[in-house]
Amino acid sequence: MQIFHHIESIRGALAIERQRGKRVGFVPTMGNLHDAHIELVRTAQQQCDVVVVSIFVNPLQFGLNEDWDKYPRTFEADANRLREVNCDYLFYPDEGEIYPNGMAEQTRVVVPTMTDVLCGASRPGHFEGVTTVVSKLFNIVQPDLAVFGIKDFQQLAIIRRMVEDLCIPVEIIAGEIFREPDGLAMSSRNGFITAEERPKVNILNQRLNQAQADIEAGKRDYFAIEAEARAAIEAAGFRVDYFSVCNSKTLEPAANDDQAITILGAMYTSGARLIDNVSFTLGEEMAPGTPVSA
Numbered sequence: 001m002q003i004f005h006h007i008e009s010i011r012g013a014l015a016i017e018r019q020r021g022k023r024v025g026f027v028p029t030m031g032n033l034h035d036a037h038i039e040l041v042r043t044a045q046q047q048c049d050v051v052v053v054s055i056f057v058n059p060l061q062f063g064l065n066e067d068w069d070k071y072p073r074t075f076e077a078d079a080n081r082l083r084e085v086n087c088d089y090l091f092y093p094d095e096g097e098i099y100p101n102g103m104a105e106q107t108r109v110v111v112p113t114m115t116d117v118l119c120g121a122s123r124p125g126h127f128e129g130v131t132t133v134v135s136k137l138f139n140i141v142q143p144d145l146a147v148f149g150i151k152d153f154q155q156l157a158i159i160r161r162m163v164e165d166l167c168i169p170v171e172i173i174a175g176e177i178f179r180e181p182d183g184l185a186m187s188s189r190n191g192f193i194t195a196e197e198r199p200k201v202n203i204l205n206q207r208l209n210q211a212q213a214d215i216e217a218g219k220r221d222y223f224a225i226e227a228e229a230r231a232a233i234e235a236a237g238f239r240v241d242y243f244s245v246c247n248s249k250t251l252e253p254a255a256n257d258d259q260a261i262t263i264l265g266a267m268y269t270s271g272a273r274l275i276d277n278v279s280f281t282l283g284e285e286m287a288p289g290t291p292v293s294a
């Protein structure tokens with residue numbers, strides 16, 4: 001695996017790959033790689049000839065009171081994991097390389113829909129930081145395909161929208177959520193969960209599954225479903241940021257006759273903010289008022 005710190009050098013290497021007719025896959029990350037990231041790399045490898053991973057803990061997407069400074073930085077271990085799975089290129093720029101004119105003067109990429117709700121409501125400016133850095137990384141790597149984890153469902157939807165709106169010629173692929181045996185979605189922030197909290201944090205995943213089961217069984221009072229989930233998560237000792245039954249395409253609160261549903265949840269432990277989601281499609285026979293047969 002070749003490691004590059006500078007834009008010009010990775011561009012040079014990838015230009016040669018492209019001249020040779022190679023299809024380039026890309027997995028942008030902030031490092032502290034775990035099994036779910038490695039699955040994203042494998043997904044890219046299945047569809048591409050060469051795969052690039054980037055590691056950059058992007059300060060532009062962190063709020064002032066957030067965890068940018070304590071975000072885990074584990075470069076050597078990350079590079080070793082990528083070597084083990086035969087990743088071809090690792091792009092590891094520093095802040096000066098990505099923001100040479102400073103963050104305040106950086107041109108921004110703004111997606112006007114879906115960015116102020118859910119995670120965007122409690123993390124103002126977060127998605128602007130994500131779309132800005134992802135579009136820069138796309139311009140640097142110029143991949144044919146890029147893979148993003150579906151755990152960050154809202155991020156994925158916003159990036160898809162950015163790519164569509166700006167005619168960026170990159171195919172966006174969703175990588176499945178990778179879970180611990182008890183259902184906890186893998187995340188770099190799971191390292192901030194205390195030993196005492198750990199047995200209880202799968203409450204978020206449990207309540208998402210319960211809400212899905214309730215809706216699939218015909219319940220349509222989404223407000224009540226959300227309130228019940230929030231109460232259960234709070235009873236387990238965690239503060240809820242949001243728990244919302246949404247239309248999968250718009251991320252607006254789901255209407256009773258919506259068929260593509262995503263339920264998204266976020267909660268705070270003492271040291272981390274955890275997110276998770278489930279998506280499913282309701283059949284025509286599941287329209288409101290329709291009796292559900294066993």
Ligand code: PAF
Nearest residue numbers: 028029030058130133152
């Ligand atoms: O999901 C992430 O790790 C980050 O938001 C991303 C897409 C690498 C942009 O910094």
